[in-house]
Amino acid sequence: MRPPVSADEWLFHFNGSVPGSLVYHAIAAAVLSVGGVRAA
Secondary structure (H helix, E strand, O other): OOOOOOHHHHHHHOOOOHHHHHHHHHHHHHHHHHHHHHHO
């Protein structure tokens, strides 16, 4: 079973799961912050 690779797949994978949703948002925030630091 391969891991979800897109935002839509992550949302579908964690659909209905509050902990999963928090994990998804934490990962998304970390990726965005790292991307912002690299772009700066």
